[in-house]
Amino acid sequence: MTITELLRGTWIIASFLAFINIIIALAIHIATSTNFDFFTAANLMIPEFGVLLIIGSCLMARQPLEDEKRYDEEGNPTKSWKYAIIGKKFLLASIFLLAFTGVFFILGLVFPP
DSSP: OOHHHHHHHHHHHHHHHHHHHHHHHHHHHHHTTOOOOHHHHHHHHHHHHHHHHHHHHHHHTTOOSSGGGGBOTTSOBOHHHHHHHHHHHHHHHHHHHHHHHHHHHHHHHHSOO
16 A cells, blocks of 8 residues: 555545534534534534544554564465554544644634624
8 A cells, every 4th residue: 555545545534524524514503593614513523533543543553563473474464454554544534634623723713604
């Protein structure tokens, strides 16, 4: 897996989560008959960032430190190494989600309700 594939995949995950947060924020504002603001979407992303960060770091903790333990006798990645790769994706997705949180916060400052 190249770095561009890794970044592209994690960017897609973070974008999907941000899109879902925008839809939820829009539904909240429609249901309460208030003006839409970007702060609601940014506030919804903060707990998701924390959950992704915790899950990603827990999965990365399973990473074998020695190269010999990352692959079995047949050359296939071990289960712990696969979990570490998934954890790396979660950690990068959490960083992108934090960046989206900052973008939506700045948009909330620029376009107040």
